[in-house]
Amino acid sequence: xxxxxxxxxxxxxxxxxxxxxxxxxxxxxxxxxxxxxxxxxxxxxxxxxxxxxxxxxxxxxxxxxxxxxxxxxxxxxxxxxxxxxxxxxxxxxxxxxxxxxxxxxxxxxxxxxxxxxxxxxxxxxxxxxxxxxxxxxxxxxxxxxxxxxxxxxxxxxxxxxxxxxxxxxxxxxxxxxxxxxxxxxxxxxxxxxxxxxxxxxxxxxxxxxxxxxxxxxxxxxxxxxxxxxxxxxxxxxxxxxxxxxxxxxxxxxxxxxxxxxxxxxxxxxxxxxxxxxxxxxxxxxxxxxxxxxxxxxxxxxxxxxxxxxxxxxxxxxxxxxxxxxxxxxxxxxxxxxxxxxxxxxxxxxxxxxxxxxxxxxxxxxxxxxxxxxxxxxxxxxxxxxxxxxxxxxxxxxxxxxxxxxxxxxxxxxxxxxxxxxx
Amino acid sequence: xxxxxxxxxxxxxxxxxxxxxxxxxxxxxxxxxxxxxxxxxxxxxxxxxxxxxxxxxxxxxxxxxxxxxxxxxxxxxxxxxxxxxxxxxxxxxxxxxxxxxxxxxxxxxxxxxxxxxxxxxxxxxxxxxxxxxxxxxxxxxxxxxxxxxxxxxxxxxxxxxxxxxxxxxxxxxxxxxxxxxxxxxxxxxxxxxxxxxxxxxxxxxxxxxxxxxxxxxxxxxxxxxxxxxxxxxxxxxxxxxxxxxxxxxxxxxxxxxxxxxxxxxxxxxxxxxxxxxxxxxxxxxxxxxxxxxxxxxxxxxxxxxxxxxxxxxxxxxxxxxxxxxxxxxxxxxxxxxxxxxxxxxxxxxxxxxxxxxxxxxxxxxxxxxxxxxxxxxxxxxxxxxxxxxxxxxxxxxxxxxxxxxxxxxxxxxxxxxxxxxx
Numbered sequence: 001x002x003x004x005x006x007x008x009x010x011x012x013x014x015x016x017x018x019x020x021x022x023x024x025x026x027x028x029x030x031x032x033x034x035x036x037x038x039x040x041x042x043x044x045x046x047x048x049x050x051x052x053x054x055x056x057x058x059x060x061x062x063x064x065x066x067x068x069x070x071x072x073x074x075x076x077x078x079x080x081x082x083x084x085x086x087x088x089x090x091x092x093x094x095x096x097x098x099x100x101x102x103x104x105x106x107x108x109x110x111x112x113x114x115x116x117x118x119x120x121x122x123x124x125x126x127x128x129x130x131x132x133x134x135x136x137x138x139x140x141x142x143x144x145x146x147x148x149x150x151x152x153x154x155x156x157x158x159x160x161x162x163x164x165x166x167x168x169x170x171x172x173x174x175x176x177x178x179x180x181x182x183x184x185x186x187x188x189x190x191x192x193x194x195x196x197x198x199x200x201x202x203x204x205x206x207x208x209x210x211x212x213x214x215x216x217x218x219x220x221x222x223x224x225x226x227x228x229x230x231x232x233x234x235x236x237x238x239x240x241x242x243x244x245x246x247x248x249x250x251x252x253x254x255x256x257x258x259x260x261x262x263x264x265x266x267x268x269x270x271x272x273x274x275x276x277x278x279x280x281x282x283x284x285x286x287x288x289x290x291x292x293x294x295x296x297x298x299x300x301x302x303x304x305x306x307x308x309x310x311x312x313x314x315x316x317x318x319x320x321x322x323x324x325x326x327x328x329x330x331x332x333x334x335x336x337x338x339x340x341x342x343x344x345x346x347x348x349x350x351x352x353x354x355x356x357x358x359x360x361x362x363x364x365x366x367x368x369x370x371x372x373x374x375x376x377x378x379x380x381x382x383x384x385x386x387x388x389x390x391x392x393x394x395x396x397x398x399x400x401x402x403x404x405x406x407x408x409x410x411x412x413x414x415x416x417x418x419x420x421x422x
Numbered sequence: 423x424x425x426x427x428x429x430x431x432x433x434x435x436x437x438x439x440x441x442x443x444x445x446x447x448x449x450x451x452x453x454x455x456x457x458x459x460x461x462x463x464x465x466x467x468x469x470x471x472x473x474x475x476x477x478x479x480x481x482x483x484x485x486x487x488x489x490x491x492x493x494x495x496x497x498x499x500x501x502x503x504x505x506x507x508x509x510x511x512x513x514x515x516x517x518x519x520x521x522x523x524x525x526x527x528x529x530x531x532x533x534x535x536x537x538x539x540x541x542x543x544x545x546x547x548x549x550x551x552x553x554x555x556x557x558x559x560x561x562x563x564x565x566x567x568x569x570x571x572x573x574x575x576x577x578x579x580x581x582x583x584x585x586x587x588x589x590x591x592x593x594x595x596x597x598x599x600x601x602x603x604x605x606x607x608x609x610x611x612x613x614x615x616x617x618x619x620x621x622x623x624x625x626x627x628x629x630x631x632x633x634x635x636x637x638x639x640x641x642x643x644x645x646x647x648x649x650x651x652x653x654x655x656x657x658x659x660x661x662x663x664x665x666x667x668x669x670x671x672x673x674x675x676x677x678x679x680x681x682x683x684x685x686x687x688x689x690x691x692x693x694x695x696x697x698x699x700x701x702x703x704x705x706x707x708x709x710x711x712x713x714x715x716x717x718x719x720x721x722x723x724x725x726x727x728x729x730x731x732x733x734x735x736x737x738x739x740x741x742x743x744x745x746x747x748x749x750x751x752x753x754x755x756x757x758x759x760x761x762x763x764x765x766x767x768x769x770x771x772x773x774x775x776x777x778x779x780x781x782x783x784x785x786x787x788x789x790x791x792x793x794x795x796x797x798x799x800x801x802x803x804x805x806x807x808x809x810x811x812x813x814x815x816x817x818x819x820x821x822x823x824x825x826x827x828x829x830x831x832x833x834x835x836x837x838x839x840x841x842x843x844x
Contacts, residue, residue, distance in 0.1 A: 023785075026787075027785050108806055112805075114805050119821075121818070204816070205818060220645065223642065225648075226647075249840060250842060252842075253842035257843055339445060361539070361835045362449060362539075365445075365541070365833075367833055367834065368833065368834040370835075370836040371836070371837050372837070372840055372841075373534055373836055373837075373838025373840070373841040373842075377838075377843060382530070382843065384528055384536060394626070395543050395831040396626065396627060396818065396819045396831065398831075399541075400832075400834045401834075409818065411787075411789055411790065411822060412823075414792040414793070414799060414805070415779075415793050415794070415795075416795030416799075418665070418668040418671060418794055419794075419796065420671055420674075420675035420676075420679070421796050421804065
């Protein structure tokens with residue numbers, strides 16, 4: 001056990017070293033950054049046995065501590081984990097480099113040429129829970145965007161993350177970039193997280209990835225800006241006149257394709273006119289898929305034998321084969337329900353009506369709003385961002401899936417020929 | 423004096439009302455938002471006497487409290503203040519409306535059409551010091567971007583701000599928009615600021631405008647994301663081979679045109695090769711303009727009789743007719759000096775060299791970087807953003823002057839025809 005004071009000193013030194021490394025990584029060419037990513041991938045392939053051997057230490061400790069088999073599953077570095085880390089790095093290497101691009105250029109009346117140039121954020125701190133592949137995924141994205149990164153994984157994955165850090169450092173060294181561009185916090189203690197959150201002088205952004213408890217702790221403790229991802233209470237609204245075959249397909253996919261994730265549907269809203277035809281058929285398909293329905297009064301009348309929803313159901317993120325169902329009088333009612341209960345994550349409408357599709361898109365205040373498609377598409381890869389570092393449910397800086405571009409910002413560059421201000 | 427508990431209750435009610443109003447203002451058309459801005463302008467013209475009469479109460483109180491004449495000057499609502507408030511509103515009304523625009527659209531292989539739609543942030547809290555015209559300027563920009571705003575001005579301007587709020591409410595009412603879209607905090611007490619900073623459930627962004635003390639207090643207290651503007655320690659680097667006549671003109675403008683503002687030059691960096699010809703001539707012009715120079719050793723050798731700079735001078739924001747001057751060996755030295763001491767606000771190079779111009783633009787990590795132009799152009803109006811709500815010196819969400827667009831964010835809108843995730 002390290003004492004808090006020595007942890008504070010080390011974390012501060014790490015943050016300062018990350019800041020210095022950021023100046024170098026921030027100005028290096030796309031080729032060199034891609035070379036590091038591919039070199040990390042090559043080293044992971046070559047040293048897979050070493051990574052798995054270190055991972056075994058974490059697994060042994062986890063088993064001794066009596067962690068659930070689901071937790072141990074998430075912690076395991078299997079051959080398929082190795083392959084997905086490598087594929088992820090190769091995919092990020094293929095993305096175009098946003099750094100240095102000029103997104104807009106205009107000329108002022110006095111002849112000044114003004115542009116916005118995309119630049120790295122600087123130093124990013126990532127705090128995450130057990131899966132060791134997050135170490136590789138996030139390091140790859142941060143490097144691609146020209147940032148330094150400090151990684152603080154779960155203490156369960158301590159040895160695995162140390163091994164991955166060794167591999168990343170070897171790759172950085174080989175390509176001639178500073179090793180401090182990627183650092184893994186070398187402490188199991190929670191005090192290390194507190195210390196990290198105090199380095200506002202050196203760190204530009206903190207991204208917590210994990211459960212709501214972790215995220216709330218980070219938001220409340222950090223002096224550094226935080227991009228946060230709270231829960232996903234996602235809705236599908238089946239509009240009057242919607243194609244019911246399509247509605248069934250989308251609703252089934254949104255609920256059951258992977259119920260444990262943030263972009264799965266948690267509440268289904270159905271226009272009253274669709275109730276007689278749609279609800280019994282839909283309920284049958286849900287029942288076959290093992291979904292438990294908790295319905296509003298109206299739903300319970302149509303579908304006898306189902307559980308009545310309580311006030312706790314409308315804001316619930318079940319992450320399970322459970323679904324709240326409510327009958328609404330109009331799209332306005334649906335939008336009002338969403339405004340009250342959604343977590344600004346993902347909402348979809350199934351409709352054939354042009355005006356209501358447009359209004360739903362404009363008026364629903366969520367990071368991804370869809371017409372006639374499953375909520376499960378709220379994902380950086382699915383939307384075409386290439387890879388994602390999380391999904392932001394707050395609006396500042398990024399709202400929705402965050403890819404490489406969201407790990408950058410813009411500055412103004414101004415070209416003159418002697419202009420002064422009158 | 424109100425007690426803290428009743429302040430907390432009122433502020434929470436205000437924040438919730440602002441959130442409800444944001445849903446309405448957020449979806450209203452540009453025409454209607456512009457109508458409110460022009461109606462506020464008309465009412466200010468019509469009720470100028472009332473505003474000035476309420477302002478007199480603040481002035482009397484300020485004089486009784488012994489405030490400095492500079493403070494009283496800033497607090498005064500003169501005919502010219504009235505005119506500038508009206509002109510500002512008219513200018514913001516003329517800006518194009520960013521809300522609802524689609525900045526990018528692409529098609530996924532499965533046919534999904536993905537776009538980013540620009541949307542309001544929601545509810546913005548502004549905390550500022552004495553000048554009452556900030557009340558009108560910021561209310562105008564927030565409304566234009568479709569946001570609700572809660573304004574907390576300096577307690578010195580309490581009566582003036584109340585009068586302006588009355589006028590804004592009348593205009594909102596007349597145009598048929600909710601009055602809670604713009605609210606002025608009705609308490610002089612500091613507890614009201616603390617209460618405001620706790621409303622993370624309802625407020626999306628806090629912008630403090632004022633001195634460093636105010637900004638640090640807000641950053642340390644707020645649970646809501648903050649866009650902050652720290653000090654401006656701006657540099658001009660005069661490169662080897664630069665046009666010295668242009669360099670003199672730019673440096674003089676950057677230092678003396680308005681020395682008390684954040685984008686004025688505070689440190690001049692001069693390449694060694696330019697010292698003999700440039701420094702004496704420049705020093706003479708500075709001396710004529712009343713500028714006191716604090717020089718590095720080399721500068722003091724060339725310019726006998728000037729004050730030697732100490733370690734405290736390099737990071738200093740003088741906001742006065744004082745300038746630190748340092749001779750550097752190369753542009754790399756200049757960039758390293760800037761990396762160590764600048765506040766990431768504004769830096770300029772005067773050069774004829776293509777490579778060094780490009781490198782300076784890319785490698786200097788400031789919100790505005792200029793070639794051959796005065797630092798004084800770091801300003802929303804000067805750069806063509808129309809109007810600004812402040813200059814962000816931190817990188818998240820916005821870096822540099824913030825106009826209407828920086829008071830918005832984007833969400834993803836996705837158009838499908840039945841797509842589900844495999």
